[in-house]
Amino acid sequence: MSTNPKDYLTSLNDFEKLIAKNDDILDASIRNQTRIEGFCSAKEAHTHLSALQEEGRTLKIGVIGRVKAGKSSLINALLFDGKEVLPKAATPMTAALTSIGYSEKFCAEVHFFSQEDVELxxxxxxxxxxxxxxxxxxxxxxxxxxxxxxxxxxxxxxxxxxxxxxxxxxxxxxxxASAADLIKRMQRSGVNVADLGVSRVLEAESHDELIRELNEYVGASGRLMPFTREMTIGIKNDALKGIEVVDTPGVNDPVKSREQRTYERLKDCNAAFMVSPAGQFLSQQDFELADRLSSREGTQEIYIVASQADTQLHGSIRKDAKGDFHQALSKLHETLVGQAYSALSGLENEVLTRIRSELSERLIVTSGICETLLNDGGQSEDITAAHTLKLLKNSYGDYFSHHDDVMTNLRVLSAREKLQAAVDKVKSKKSEIINQQARHFIEAQVSTLNKIKDQTLTALAARHKEVSTGDVAELEKDLERLKSASANGIVAANNEFMDQADEVKLKLPVELERVIQRAIDTVDEKSETASGQESETYQAKKDGVVAGFARFLGAGGYEERTRTYDTLRPLTVRRALEGFARLMHAGMKDCATQSLLRWRSGLISGISRQLRESMGDDCVDINRLQAVCRAVVTKLVDLPLVDVPELPAELAKTRKLTGSDVDDYLEAAQAYASSLEKRGFEFIATVKETVDAITKRNIGEELLSDLIKEAESLQQMVENKTLTLEKISRLEAAIRKSL
Structure with missing residues (x-):
């Protein structure tokens, strides 16, 4: 039976208070029980569970697709009941990366291009x-x-x-072309980018007022539109609660910083809708961002939205369906599934390959113009909408003659319910994943806490015996012997510590450098195996006047030639780079920590041995010595995670590259690998500094000081034997009751 997180936090908090309240009767062996690797304090556990709940609270949805593919209509259908609420960009080049979420007030934060972006x-x-x-x-x-x-x-x-x-x-x-278009617009605006600053915050009293303000920044004729890189919009709309929509500017972004930011935002998305016009379904551009967002750490839930479906329901499909609207829609869906299946064949992308096997459920056929008609009650003044309805009535008169039938079938064609169902499915799946993570965390922590309680009870039983059989006079003599021999003990402990520290300083950096070199060798090896060459034949003009005259007469003048070009399977290289990044981020720390933990274990044994030899067995209680030694040495291991740069957007490719694209990709891969290598060596420098800082501590004095305090504490408890034994018994009873 799973434990409720609230109940667990209450239990853990009670245990911590119990231990803190009885700290005067605990020794190092008992305190060590609560410092088990991976066990969180009540505060840490609460923070972790709160973070999980916060992560599960907002569903991030990415919307990708070509220009004029119907992305705005999809967002309007998902969030605003089909109403057009956001300003449209003038061209694909001017579309800003946009995030839309819930806010108690109508607001927006607009980020501008930097001077560096403009120069590029x-x-x-x-x-x-x-x-x-x-x-x-x-x-x-x-x-x-x-x-x-x-x-x-x-x-x-x-x-x-x-x-x-x-x-x-x-x-x-x-x-x-995109860059040239943006620069022309910037020059016509008369605005100096240096005067804009980094960002601006906009606030409005109503949705309409906010949109009017935004038109200046992202509207087709907005003065600051060419300078806008990214914006975050907050709207007080219940449909946005628990949802954040990321609307992307598309592929071939002329601004590298925005392309990288788009890639990073999409990686955080829980789901994505890839919008592609039904009449020009799934082009190469459609897959570029899909490949990027479905990287190993990225989006796993992708839905393909075939937009503008109303344009494809006439002609041969109508004829094959014999005028049956629902059959025509079914045939269109079947046709598009087949096209998508072929387009997704042979991809080296695990997520898209899985999507390919689930196309029947993941491909949604929709028409955004139907939302306009629905909002206008089936009688729109919009010319495009009116023409669409006229064609539907001509082709499917039985289904679009009466008002009720018109509204019903427009809703079917808009696919609003299917789109919402897809969002709800991802929501429930995400919620289950978050809940499962919380359950696993709680179960592991409960198991560890119960183990700690059992071990604490065992240690308390030993403490009870020690106090009940203790003699004040003998303990006084032991304390005097310990104090008189402590000088020798400090020297012996410090000598052992420095000998082992010097060995770690020599060996650990070399070990970590080998880890980095193995990762670099792997990237080089994968780059080599992913590279290849292919040949193709082509028609070329022959040299000479005769050949030129033959071409003029259309009677030849050409010859067949063969050329060889380089190829590259980028996914293989990308996977190696992602592995390198993960190794630098956490693997280096894990490797160093494991090495330091081995050192810690050897240090406890070595120092214990040296203290017994220098001070004599009469002065040292071996069990207490090891407990105190463990408590002091435990504090020595604390290394940070390595902060690694994100994989650049230009490396997030999967389809085979050819020609000059191969050199560009390998050059970018080498630059990224070099940046990771640099972070790795910076971490090694941090490890060296950490070990150097450790060696400056007087470990011998810390150990002997703690040993003397432990002996003095035991002496006081024996002097107050009755009271101490009662406290131990009460603590044991309270812990047993909590099990």
Missing amino acids: LKHKAREFDQEVSRLIQKYRDDHKVLAERSRRPIPPLDEALLEKKAIREIGEDGVL
């Missing part, structure tokens, strides 16, 4: 301009060559179209 954007914007200029010149040169070789007149170039063609070739949604 300017550099990429210059690259964009240079690339556009290069391509335009290339088009002109190609046209000139063609005009010179052609016997017929060639139409002149349309200069107005050249730039558009160059931008299309570079990639309109690419990093360089």
Whole structure:
């Protein structure tokens, strides 16, 4: 039967008070019982359980997807009954990383790009301009060559179209184009980023007022919109209680700091909705952030949302379903499941591979425009919404003729209930995980506490016997002998301590350096095994005038060539780097702590032996000596966890890389490995400093001082034998009663 956390904390608190109240009759052997590794005090246990409850209180949901995929509609459906409440960004490049949560007041905190971010954007914007200029010149040169070789007149170039063609070739949604767009908007705003500061806090009396204020920062025409990196919005809405939604700006972020922040926020999410338009379902971009957020430590619950489903219910699907709306929706779901299954095949991502086997439950077909229609009672003035309803009535007249049927089937197509059910499922699963963690913690602590109580009772029985049979005169003589021999004992204890400390100072850093080197070798080995080469054939222009003339006539002029390019399976390297990071964070501390614990054990034996040899068995009670020695030496081991940097966003990839992307990835991996190695050696320096600090303590004096105090305490208890034995008996009875 599991123990209630509140009952356990009460029991532990009572036990601690009981021990504290009777401290005058306890010796080192009894106090040591409450210092077992892994056992938490009442305060520590309360803090740990409170943290678990706090973690379980808020469900973090990530929303990812391409631009105009319907992410806003999904958030509105989940949180605001389909109503459009948040300002829309002007372009994908200007979309800020946004977190939405509950607050007792309407507020927002807006974070701006730093000067460093802006300089990086300017550099990429210059690259964009240079690339556009290069391509335009290339088009002109190609046209000139063609005009010179052609016997017929060639139409002149349309200069107005050249730039558009160059931008299309570079990639309109690419990093360089995004950077150029942001810089243009910043320049037009007339704002100096240095005047903005790091962040601003906004407060409003109502939701509408907050949105009006936010338009300045994230609205399509907002003056400060190009400078906004991230914002946190607090809204007084019961639908937000217990939920935090993280809306991402998407992939190919031109600002590295925001891309890294997006990655870090998504790793904290308990669930994610990957939104992809049903008509252009699951592109390469859709998987980029999905790969990142489902890393080993990241999100395990992912749902795929096929948005804008209303656009796909006409044509062949309607024909196959013979005008049956529900059958058409079922066929669309079946088709999209098949597409998703193929798209997820061959991935080196454990989470997405598992999602692939559960697609029937995890793929939700929805239409955000239906939310608009539902909120307008099925009669929207919105042109897009009205057109959508007209098409549905034309294709499925039996299901969209009467008002009640219209509302019912719009709700089905909106899939609001399914989306909410997915959130509820994750909530319940998360709650169960948190509760299970709490149960395991309590069970382990209860078992340890009962063990401590049993051992304390055994120690108290020995104490009872010691006091009841003790003789004041003999104890006085033992105390005098101990004091007279203490000088020799201090020297002997310190000599043993320094001899062993010197050995630890020599061996432990070398041992830790070997751990780091093994981790580096593993990363190098995995990088080598993940690297490869592949070949492909392609058509290339032959050299010479004859070949050029043949191409002009469309009669050849090309030859087949083969080129070889590098490939890399990044997941293998990423896993090795993640292992390296975990080793640096906790493994180094564990290794050092285990070594120091072995030293502690040897130190207790060594010092006990030296004290007996230098002071004589008559002066030292071996049991008391070892108990006091253990109590003093226990304080020597306390090392911090290593603070390691997060895995950079550019390393959170899973799909095979080719060409220059391989070099870029390996270069970033090497830089990250070097930063981890640096943290590892900084930890070794901390260990050296810790051991150096330990060696400056006068361990011999601490030990002998505690031994003398223990002897004096026993003498006083024997002098007050009756009272002491009564207190011991009461303490034993109270502990037995609590078992």
